[in-house]
Amino acid sequence: MANSVEEQKFSLKEVLDTFSLCLSENKEVYIEHYVEGWRGLVRFMNSLGSVFSFISKDAVNKIEILAKFFNGENGTHYSTIQSMVKYELDNGLVDLAKRDKYPESGCRTLLRLHRALRWLELFLERLRTSSEDCKTSVMCSEAYNESLAQHHAWIIRKAAGMAFCVLPGRPTFFEVMNVGTSEQVVSMLGDALPLISEVYDITEKLYAQHELLQLP
């Protein structure tokens, strides 16, 4: 089946490269590139089939909330995750105990993507070190159980588990990434993972410092 020109150009390497743009010189995390990275990941997930659309809908919703802040009148405060946290906390714009006046603050919205980034990190690390006969569905659900699942209700965990079952096998998965041979995929993941981990760790530390890791 012939791909459109745009699909032909799509490579997961470009998406993961976006995360390398996330870090400023003094290790702040640029929201613009963070959101762009997520957009690319969602695009990749959509190319795997419509069973994932309930996941991508939620991700897109969160991406759009952040993009709106970033492009809005207070956009300068949403340049980095650090400036967003400071701005929203200083101005009482975050529901800290229960969802109330600010159910869609930047801080709580980004926290959901941040938790998903941990899933990505764990999943990609499994993919990187997997052998040819490893199942992507198993790698994906192990990564999920160690991360996001702990924050999801039973019904979401059930639906996610069902979606994982229809993930393509490792060879097709690698092919869809459009990065080249398996060796090239493994090497690309080896380059990308430390950057993703660094973005994750910096955000985690910041949220921990401000006691934001359990935002409702």
Ligand SMILES: CCCCCCCCCCCCC/C=C/[C@@H](O)[C@H](COP(=O)(O)O)NC(=O)CCCCCCCCCCCCCCC
């Ligand atoms: C490629 C396989 C894709 C597997 C994706 C694994 C993640 C499974 C997440 C299931 C989320 C189900 C949707 C609902 C979520 C919300 O309940 C929940 C809580 O939100 P709330 O507090 O506003 O209510 N939302 C979230 O936790 C945010 C989830 C965001 C998920 C983004 C997943 C993007 C995955 C991108 C895949 C890229 C794969 C690249 C690998 C080579």
